[in-house]
Amino acid sequence: MRRIQWRAALFVLPASTLWALLPVITDDHLHQGSGGYGLLLAALGSDAVAGALVLGRLRKVLTGHQHLLLSGLLYGFGALATALSTSLPIVAVVSVGAGVGWLITLSTLNTAMQLPLPR
Secondary structure, eight states: OHHHHHHHHHHHHHHHHHHHHHHHIIIIISOOOHHHHHHHHHHHHTHHHHHHHHHHHHHHHSOHHHHHHHHHHHHHHHHHHHHHOOOHHHHHHHHHHHHHHHHHHHHHHHHHHHTTSOO
């Protein structure tokens, strides 16, 4: 259980910076107002639908460790592209991928945490 909690903390703490800095990135880096921030927040949040469509198929093909590796890379790529790009459409598209990575990571860790528990 502690190992799973450590993995969750090691992902969530650094990954939360994208969520926390999104207003600053939108305003200072992309030169967008509240509408641009809303668009990027919606793109990050749309992961629920996209992740639900992808996660069932991934569980059939990949192990939990592979899920975490793939989703961590997907989220990292999204965060890096958000930091480097100055185009709102590009950041919006990679934000959907980052949101999917966030959802898959937390879903996989949540499942791993609940499976060994008694009913």
